[in-house]
Amino acid sequence: MAADEIVALIRDGIPDAEIEITDLAGDGDHYAAKVISESFRGLPRVRQHQRVYEALGGRMGGVLHALQLTTATP
Amino acid sequence: MTDDVQARIAETVNAHEVLLFMKGSPLFPQCGFSSRAIAILDHLGVEFGSVDVLQDQGIRQGIKAFSDWPTIPQLYVKGEFVGGSDIMMEMYESGELAELMQKAGVAAKVA
DSSP, X not given: OOHHHHHHHHHHHSTTXXXXXXXXXXXXXXXXXXXXXXXXXXXXXXXXXXXXXXHTTTOBTTTBOEEEEEEEOO | XXXXXXXXXXXXXXXXXXXXXXXXXXXXXXXXXXXXXXXXXXXXXXXXXXXXXXXXXXXXXXXXXXXXXXXXXXXXXXXXXXXXXXXXXXHHHHTHHHHHHHHTTOOBOOO
């Protein structure tokens, strides 16, 4: 999956998200993403990550095998 | 997804204070993320049970529905889903994971 495709999906699901994505291995398959959104405020970490996974619409664990995820509020 | 699998998962989760669903075994993790999760639990020095999802396709799929979490490994403490390896790492580094184990009264591993 291309990095900009991942960014677009997350932004669709979480419009105010600030997204930083790194292609860890340079192979278009292992990414690290940092997602910052005001909408995460007050949510436990598991829920914050679930919001991102929801935005990715089932691709996580499927076509997108490796995405190291960090979430935060601004 | 059968209810039977979900019941089996719930039973296993409740039977262990600390339980890791992973790919492979603690000695031979079959995936980098599972390996990282094991390293964290080893560093914390807690006793934990593990389930190798590669041995059971029903559990491998069922655990994702159980927690509404798409990936493996998955850590459970006292029946509560804590997170995957990224959350484990974040909580380990901040000291929250050790604190959570302590609050849950999880026994340290006897050397």
